[in-house]
Amino acid sequence: MASIQRHCYNHPGRRAIGVCVVTSNPICAECSTRYEGVNYSREGLEQLKARRAAASAATGRERVVSVAMVLLSPVLLGGLFVFYWLALRLMIDMLQMEVV
Amino acid sequence: MADASPPPWLPFGRGSALSPLDAAAALVRERGSELLPIYVLAVIPLTAAAWVAIDAVTAEDRSALPLAAGLLAGSLLWRWAWLSVLQQRVQVSLRGRLPTSLRRRWAGVLGIRLVAATLMTWGLFLFMLPVVGLLLGSFITPALLEGDQRTLPTAGQLLRWLGGAVGRVSRVLTAVVVMGLVLLVGVMVLQWFVVMLVLPSLLGIETTDLALTMESPVWWMGSVFAVWLMMDFFWTIAAVLVYYDVQAKRLGSDLHWRLVRLQEGDASS
DSSP states (O other): OOOOOOBOSSOTTSBOOEEOTTTOOEEOTTTOEEETTEEEOHHHHHHHHHHHHHHHHHHHHHHHHHHHHHHHHHHHHHHHHHHHHHHHHHHHHHHHHHHO | OOOSSOOOOOOTTTSOTTHHHHHHHHHHHHHHHHHHHHHHHHHHHHHHHHHHHHHHHHTTOGGGHHHHHHHHHHHHHHHHHHHHHHHHHHHHHHHSSOSSOHHHHHHHHHHHHHHHHHHHHHGGGSTHHHHHHHHHHHHHHHHHTTSSOOHHHHHHHHHHHHHHTHHHHHHHHHHHHHHHHHHHHHHHHHHHHIIIIIIIIISOOOOHHHHHHHTSHHHHHHHHHHHHHHHHHHHHHHHHHHHHHHHHHHHTOTHHHHHHHHHTTOOOO
């Protein structure tokens, strides 16, 4: 079977040596950067960097929210205690009003 | 009568919104002996707390209210933990092995349930908040057990999905509320019938004292609580089925026909 000859996305006159795993564009030797054993184009590396920064920020936010939830849980539980206490008091008041 | 092969996929909107409730009733009939003990375990502390609260209210003993309120609030964590186990069993019976374990998701489930309970209580001043809290607390366990996605994004996604299925979910909730009211009236009427007619007329038993007891606030509150327990058991199971029904409509998956099969009493899926 004949192999398909691909040309670099940025340099149409040059043969591609691989494909960027992020942009899926064929890239020549000059455009290719090997990072963690994988080929990336310059655009692909920039997109990868942006994705990792976003993921790191999301993880950081979620850690803050998780800590906030742990600290907030006793407050919410206390809120439920107060609510039930007030509701039971109201029920007694209503019973006493009926008797009167 | 169910066919040997699954029925053709029903397009969105054609299936009844109440079909998950029928499927839940079928599931209770088939697996009630397996699911009921878990529910009983879940509500033992709550029942004890409710007993203390009813006793304090009817005796008009304000000094006992902090203990009663504390027991009620504290029993909720135990109840939520075991209701999650119950819902996990229902989920496994519907879709087989789950991608993640409940042990890893317990913190998320309890956290969201706590927020949901806060919405249902303090949110009473705004009509929609208790409903949002009820749905969030009911669906969070099956939602989190679907995968390893993080708790808060899952909860947000769940609220968005529910927002897109408002009509369907509100019909289900209305049906459940009506069922509960009918059950409560039925229980009261049956009690009156037995105490006022059956026992004195057919069995010759003097029921004056029992009739007086039935008119007391303790009896009324106990009866209401007993009916609430029955509806809570049913809703805990039905919530998993409603969740998948909403997902089937949203994802266009084959889970809807599995609900239909369950409704028709076909245990093999």
